[in-house]
Amino acid sequence: MSTIRWTETDTPRSARWHSENGTPPPRRVLVVDEGLNAATAHRLACEGTALLWRGDFPRARRLLAALGRRVDRKPARWGEDDPAASFPLHRRARGHRARVLGKLLVPVDADAGGHRLDVPRAPDVRRACAEAYGPPSGPVVVALTELLGVLGAHQWRTKGVPVPALGARIHPHYGVFSPVRGEYVDLVARAPLPVSAGRGTAYDLGTGTGVLAAVLARRGFDRVVATDISPRALACARDNARRLHLADRIDVLGPGLFPDGRADLVVCNPPWVPARPTSALERGVYDPGGGMLHEFLARLAAHLVPGGEGWLVLSDLAEHLGLRTRADLLARVAAAGLRVVDRIDTRPRHSRARDTADPLHPARAAEVTSLWRLAVDPGGAPGPVHRSGR
Incomplete structure (x- = not known):
């Protein structure tokens, strides 16, 4: 002390x-x-x-x-x-x-x-x-x-944050990143589900408030496993699952990233910028060295059922800031034995993208958020990238 x-x-x-x-x-x-x-x-x-x-x-x-x-x-x-x-x-x-x-x-x-x-x-x-x-x-x-x-x-926490994709509010706790940027939630709410999914199992890695776990449960998965390394996030996700009457379908586990077993769909929305955070809340945006992204890619194949998919939700802001290249991202995907099935893009809607006084305005104005649909590559070589614009 x-x-x-x-x-x-x-x-x-x-x-x-x-x-x-x-x-x-x-x-x-x-x-x-x-x-x-x-x-x-x-x-x-x-x-x-x-x-x-x-x-x-x-x-x-x-x-x-x-x-x-x-x-x-x-x-x-x-x-x-x-x-x-x-x-x-x-x-x-x-x-x-x-x-x-x-x-x-x-x-x-x-x-x-x-x-x-x-x-x-x-x-x-x-x-x-x-x-x-x-x-x-x-x-x-x-x-x-x-x-x-x-x-x-x-x-x-008291008022909650409206999430149109849920038709409900998510209540963030102290130290847990709030889902105020709705475009990434909309991507998960609308992307086509993998053929294997049926009413199977989905993982939400780094769940935070639990918003994506709730979206997946509402999309019909019988079981959603939500994980996080933060005890505050785990408590927050459990609270929101209870508020949304989804606690019987969402299991919140941790601290850790991957749970045991395999799933039809594994979703991960890691911090988008590989840099050191300066506060607890910034850990939702900044990830030193991109460690969470790299772990997700490296371990994904071992946690997918045959025909399953991994969904990586990632902004290209780091690319515009010179902190990561698209070639490096695709090389890591290939090295993990994965292929890109599809990529669904959307533009940010937050006010900072229009703030010309922001010193990072050129990067924010050019930013694209993508949902990368990844699957195990039987041949171990990267496949072609198909793009679905939004």
Whole structure:
């Protein structure tokens, strides 16, 4: 257990330090309130000094927003409209932003009612913190950015995310990537099922919220096995299966990627960008070295029944960013003893694809999300790629 230490009114103080991203406790801590202006706060945070907030909560949020505006002053050049050159600069800037904004800290106390934000005019954080952290075990200090993420996740979990392909809502838990990009869900909802499927078994690998497992169950599979390496995702998928009255047809197993046995259909929507995540939530987008993608391809053939298929849902954003080539992807497919039966493409519908101020706009505007239908290649050689546009 990490401990954060500071001095307040000439008295040494300490509390448990909590960081979902594994950030170590800061070495220098200064107690601050409304008397601190944004310029000084920015300078101190850039120097590595953590700012333990003792003013009221609304002003803490205003200070955080002011810090964000200062950090977001973009460099004059991002890479001359070259996404591959812009990406490392963009990631470096995002990492710097997270470090600076993460220096504004708030104390979270514990009483008989649960977690309590120990600053004036604070919102009720008991339920949100219980969902994210579990029962309180004493006072802790967290970054305000993390706490706001916890509160936001509670709202998502309460309201849910509408999924037209299900005609229902999916309720994401804290730390589990929300299915806000509906195009990949639509691909799984509409792609033609393999001939072997009937009312057989499907696997959903890296299930997250369980949204694709639910889609597969609604498409008629008698049994869907959903897996994930994240305990939070496993709990979230079980919760959503129960909410959708599909718990009798969806088995949530883990932590792990592949379950034992074989299936008629194995679906995998791995993180699309082979780069290091900087937060727990980014693990839904960034996968160092493309490890999950490579494991899926390497082990797929051994988990398919004769005539079965593997569906790989993958964006080509990494190709536009110079992080992966199409030739490398196809070579891995062939090396795994697989062939491409079909490829169904769709364009992203999210707002960032239209944001010309985004330093990665050229890559996002060109992005295509595909569902690759893969089957075991009896000859061990790659077959022709058939494309189905959308």
